[in-house]
Amino acid sequence: MLQKTDVRQxxxxxxxxxxxxxxLFPVYWMVNVSLQGGGTAANSSFFPTDITFDGYRRAWEDQTGNLVTSMIVALGAVAVSLAVATPAAYALARFRLRGMxxxxxxxxxxxxxxxxxIANSLYTLFNDLGLLNTYAGLILANATHGIPFAILIMSAFMRSIPPALTxxxxxxxxxxxxAFWSIIVPVSRNSLITAGLFSFLFAWSDFMFGLTLTTGADIKPITLGIYDYLQGNVxxxxxxxxxxxxxxxxAVVLLVLAQRYIAAGALGGAVK
Amino acid sequence: MTTTTLAAGSARAAAAPGYGAGRRRRRARTRERTAQWMFLVPAIAYVLVFFGYPIVKNLAMGSQDYTVRTFVSGEAPWVGLANYAEVVSSSLFRTTVLNTALFTVGSILGQFVIGLLFALFFKRRFPLGNVLRSLLLLPWLLPMIAGTAVWKWILDQDGGILNEALGTIGIAPVHWLTSPDVALVAVIIVNVWIGIPFNMTLLYSGLQNIPDELYEAGALDGATGARAFWHITWPNLRPVVSVVLVLGVIYTLKVLDIILGLTGGGPANATQTLATDSYRRSFQEFSFGTGAAVSNILIVVSLVFAVVYLRVNRRAVDE
Known part of the structure; x- marks a missing residue:
């Protein structure tokens, strides 16, 4: 017989x-409708009974270039974020300098x-520097999403590394x-991965800078590709x-991976 | 690079035994401090260029006649407070301020109450609880524009699933995104959906930090259920609640994707907020001066809440 607590659980x-x-119904709906093809049905049925990949084929035709752009920009933003944030995180965690x-x-x-x-001012600055509609411009701007966050979480982690190690x-x-490069960076690997994953996601999801710092069709992130669909009647x-x-x-991949990286106590083996 | 100069420096210092000891120590200390600062230089430079400069520039642009012509001629005459006067006196300003306030308060209220209920629910221990709770993060992690896109179809007045569902219980189709009366409600609903996971996560971790002994002691005094919530949970959760609410306000003030994607600020400016209005002025009308003026007002509002946040946060850490 079931216990009372079992029933409650x-x-x-x-x-x-x-x-x-x-x-998660909207997420289900997204997947459901995506499998109902490229027709112009007045409404969508509740289940994708007639699965077709026409929608994906059309999306692929329209968005491949934009996906590549988003990938380049997001990876670039990760590189910039980590290169700038990791040393700063270490300094904030370990050094005692005036003004920190x-x-x-x-x-x-x-x-x-x-x-x-930021977009307002960067537009004029990038216009002067010729960085509008460039990967470099988008990467630098998108790193603003990740750098403060990356510094803060990495330095929180690095504070927990015993000073004896360095x-x-x-x-x-x-x-x-x-000492930083050969000891701190390897020991902090998991916090770097976490910071990197989130920097990637922030840049990948960016809408603001894609909207304001690109004007043509040549360099356009996927978020703007979706936005283009939404303007006017779909x-x-x-x-x-x-x-x-x-x-x-x-985002789905991150949800699966980051769980592990946030949870993993990176120091586990390093001190012993 | 730092390493080699440092190593070379200490080698030279060691090779010069006759050197003044005090001076050498002072120089070594300067060198040490310089080496330490080198770690912060890239971050400081980045923050100055990508956060410091935009704020200063934006403040300046707010007082300049900065238009398309400026990009050609390079001239942006100073106009004092004329941009602010133009913005504040326009009939749109009252609408945007009111919309911003309603959008923020409505979103925060919905996100917070539902997020707290979810957090309390998941505090119970039951099979699959942790898995379900982490899957709930998904709406927050998706690109906002992807979530916005599906909601635009859900809320569609003719073929949208929401109106179809309402139709089965006899409610006439609602013009969610095209009627000035309900469009703001619609964008609030979508923003609440995106914000629930964030609120739930922070509140859940706050709940986890309340010691079980408090509830055990409370139960002895007859405090269970709702009384335990008001006398134990709520007072202990207060610092986290403050942080969640203030962060919620700051994030909601900057929302652009959802509104632009769903309604573009319309219909008839019914969903125009300070953030979307600033975008519209700068990037659709190319009136960068008035756009900057609007976003400067937005900065001031955000800053007020940011200072509140930092004070609350410090108190939360102290306690």
């Missing part, structure tokens, strides 16, 4: 599944600046950079939803 699980189903408190404060504030403010290397004559929702599904893949 089972009921909670069922309620939980119902809540999740309600919350202020810098930390500025980083917290920087995350709160509305993107439109002091030993310093006594052996290694400079700060050697004739056929299949390709729109297929593009949305494709653009969501990195």
């Amino acid at each position: 089972l009921r909670s699980t069922i309620v939980g599944i119902v809540l999740l189903a309600l919350m 408190g202020i810098f930390l404060f500025v980083l917290l504030l920087a995350q709160m600046i509305p993107g439109i403010v 002091e030993a290397a310093r006594v052996d004559g290694a400079g700060h950079f050697r 004739q056929s929702w299949g390709p729109v939803m297929a593009s949305a599904v494709i653009s969501s893949i990195p």
Whole structure:
């Protein structure tokens, strides 16, 4: 016979599944409609009984270039974010320099600046520098999404690394950079991966900079490709939803991977 | 690079025994400090260019006649507060401020209440609880424009599933995105959907930090259920609640994707907020001066909440 607590737990699980189903209904709908093809049906049926990949075929024709752009920009933003943020995170975690408190404060504030403010000014700056409609411009701008966040989470992690680990290397004559590069970076690997994954996702999902810092069709991120569909009357929702599904893949991958990286205590083996 | 100069430097210092000891120590200390600063130089430079410069530039543009012509002639005459006067006196301003306030309050209220209910629910231990809770993060992790796209179809007045569902219980089709009366409600619904996971996650971790002993002691005094919530959970959760609410306000103030994707600020400016209006002025009308003026107003509002956040956060850490 079932215990009373078992029944209650089972009921909670069922309620939980119902809540999740309600919350993820739009995601289901996205996938469902994406499989109903490129027709101009007045509405979508509840299940994709006639599965067709026409929507994906159309999406692929329209969006391949934009997907490549998004990939280049997001990977570039990860590289810039990590290159800038990792040494800074280490300095904030370990050194005692005057003015570091202020810098930390500025980083917290920087995350709160509305993107439109940055876009407004960067447009004129990039116009002068010839960085509008370039990968470099988008990469540099998109790193604003990731850098403050990356510095803050990595330095939180690096604070937990025992100072003894680098002091030993310093006594052996290694400079700060050697100690940083050959000890701190490998030990902090998981926090770097977490920071990198989120920087990727932020840049991949970016809308603001794609909208304001590109003007033509040559360099256009996938988010803007989707936005283009949404302007005016949508004739056929299949390709729109297929593009949305494709653009969501990195988030799904992150949801599976980052769980592990956030949870993993990176120090596990390093000190022993 | 830092390593080699440092190593060379210390080798030279070691090879010069007759050198003044105090001076050498001072020089070594300067060198050490320089080496340490080198770690921060890229980040400081980046922050100055990509956060510092835009703010200064935006403040300046707010007082300049900055238009398309400026890009050709390079001239942007100073106009003092004329841009602000133009923005504030336009009939649109009252609408955008009101919309921004309603959008923010409505979104926060919905996200917070539902997020808290979810957090309380998932605090129970039950099979699959953790898996279900982490899957709930998905709406927040998706590119906002992807979520916006599917909602635009769900909310469609003719073929949308929401109106079809409402139709089966006898409710006439609602013009979610095309009627000025309900469009703001529609964008709030979508923003709430995106914000629930964030609220739930922070509140859930706050709940986890309340010691079980408090509930055990409370139960002895007869505090269970709703009374336990008001006398134990809520007071202990207050610092986290403040942080969640303030961060929610700051994030909601900058929302652009959802509104542009769903309604483009329309119909008849019914969903025009300070953020979308700033975008519209700068990038659709190329009136960068007034666009900057609007976003400067937005900065001030965000800044007020940012300062509140930092103070609340410090108190939360202290406690």
